Amino acid sequence: MSRVLIVEDDRHIRELIVLHLGLEGLACTAVGDGHEALALAGETAFDLVVLDLMLPGVDGLTICKALRHGGPNEDVPILMLTARREESDKVLGLESGADDYLAKPFGVRELVARARALLRRPRASVLRAEAAAHSAGAAGLDERPLAIHGMEIDPARRRVRIAGQDVELTAQEFRLLHVLASHPGIVFSREALLSRVWSDQTFVTPRSVDTLVKRLRRRIEADPATPARILTVWGAGYKCADV
């Protein structure tokens, strides 16, 4: 049974990695802090390290070099993650001792495939986690038009009108609005929205929901600074205002 150490400060991505590698039969340990990672790696030998390049405090590169410098994980394969696709980062990562490199956002399959390749273990996969993944695809969203807060939302035509005026929305903004407006008052966590609005299974930070909300508010709120339609629920998520 292989042991995998995951160093990633974003909790959501950490969750996804632990989940999918764990389901592959790997023993996953996840930490969000560089110091903790070094402490763990100093006393336990791992078979693979998944390492985020961008970390608060101790840098991913520093960890990479520290691992290579000696100790029980001197020769451990390192899979490096980063938000940036730039070649310079890649070179930097590989030079500091990483064995493979993956840029966010990336798909689960790719991560698992690369982890497996690094582990060089031709073991029969126990389960196929991806099988039912696409069940959420087109299903789930209602096609009926709905009206709320002076907005007319027509899913079939993918059109929104406010005060008789057509409002241009991107596909993603529309999906978000539709999910929220279909359940006024119900609070959706960022994770819930990720699974409903982002159809494909990619690693996306929950904070990206904030960005999408910001962009949606710019379009449908009279004053985006004091939203009346899409409300923030502190510590929980977002909701469409009750009637």
Added chain:
Amino acid sequence: MSRVLIVEDDRHIRELIVLHLGLEGLACTAVGDGHEALALAGETAFDLVVLDLMLPGVDGLTICKALRHGGPNEDVPILMLTARREESDKVLGLESGADDYLAKPFGVRELVARARALLRRPRASVLRAEAAAHSAGAAGLDERPLAIHGMEIDPARRRVRIAGQDVELTAQEFRLLHVLASHPGIVFSREALLSRVWSDQTFVTPRSVDTLVKRLRRRIEADPATPARILTVWGAGYKCADV
């Protein structure tokens, strides 16, 4: 770093368990097949086994007995899961060597709390107390609204109303209220509340529970000095007043 073996055929439950235990810093290995579980357990020593009673192929009880029969996991704590709440199943499970028992549907927080408790090898009395709290009603992240003491608590809307008036609560206050109000009359120790209300693996002083109770009372009690809803049980903890 503790190793946990999870044997569960339902993919979603497997995911949940791996995710949350993995985030607790535990090394999780998940399998959906009984044969695979026995093969793994025959060669590796685990610190905890989470075992589903109902499995296709090799039965959970069979696995339980096989583990106890000898090998590297002879004395491993076993947390048994089942879809049925019936007493006969429980007895069967405990007799075959399980250390604790959890009926589906169960809350994630509760699972984590019990897993940690088993890893800590707690006194039997603690276990009994938690079991009593559990049997008193549905546990964890229940989405069903409930009404008690003139309060309407709606988890999906994250809303509390007293006498028709909306009461603003922070996320933490809401979780505390929900845990207590879901089990009226049941006394929760500060430690029990810490594991249920504080989702993260953060280490927080039990006295912080007092502060949270104070803040909650300020919002939902007519006179916070003489609480009628959230009661102090001297030397034990807190409870929601019985009806």
Added chain:
DNA sequence: CGGGGCTGTGACAAAACCGTGGCGACGGAC
């Protein structure tokens, strides 16, 4: 009725959380 724990409370610092602008990457249109 006095003492030794428990618990309630206010204040403060630390942490978490959210809004926002901006940057780079990607992909389609032309």
Added chain:
DNA sequence: GTCCGTCGCCACGGTTTTGTCACAGCCCCG
């Protein structure tokens, strides 16, 4: 090829929430 719309991520700053502490008050017990 270039331009442009979209998208994800990050960093910064303001705001809210939350953990801790110290001290006062309370309860139970002898």
